Amino acid sequence: MRSKHEDLMLFFVLTLFVYFRDRISGQLSLGGRMNSRIRRETLEHIVSEGDRNCIWELRMNTNVFANLCELLEVQGGLNEDGHVNLPEQVVTFLIILAHHKKNRSLQVRFCRSSETVSKYFNKVLKAVIRIQSILFAKATPVEEDCLDPTWRRSKVELI
Structure with missing residues (x-):
């Protein structure tokens, strides 16, 4: 008859065996699958469950988000490298900007390390900088003869 201590040790050894077996075979361990x-569920909650969540989280609807992802991929050179997929990269970037979130909050939300969150934020930022001429409108000065009351200037005479 085994004691509780022996049962606990046996469970611990079996857990280690399964963990290292999965590591060596290249399969994901239980933690990796989890x-x-x-x-996946976090990303689906934000993007796939409709425009309401997408607008709330990213400040854009799902169609605009998909267009932005495609633009960043095609024009900006952003790509997936097998670790973080493209929509997740863009989502983390937009959440940081839209809500002034810290790296730590996204670590917890997406189960990523701080290094991973920072690395992919910088990748997306560089892609946005590459396509800034497409994304950002160029400012034009208001002309002197503008009739719009919003932009009407009052001329002040200096004495």
């Missing part, structure tokens, strides 16, 4: 599911 984190992957959490990431």
Whole structure:
């Protein structure tokens, strides 16, 4: 008859065996599968469940988000490298900008390390900078003869 202590040790050894076996074979361990599911569900909650969540989280609807992802991929050179997919990269970037979130809050939300969040934020930022001429409108000065009351200037005479 085994004691509770022996049962606990046996459970611990079996857990280690399963963990290292999965590591060596290249399969995801239970934690990796769990984190992957959490990431997927978080991304689906933001993007795939309709415009309401997408607008609330990213300040744009799903169609605009999809267009932005395509533009960043085609024109900006942003790509997936097997670790973080393109929509997740763009979502983390937009949440940081739209809500002034810290790296730590996104680490918890997407089950990523601080290094990963920072790395992909910088990748997306560089892609946005590459396509800034497409994304950002160029300012034009208001002309002197403008009739719009919003932009009407009052001329002040200096004595």
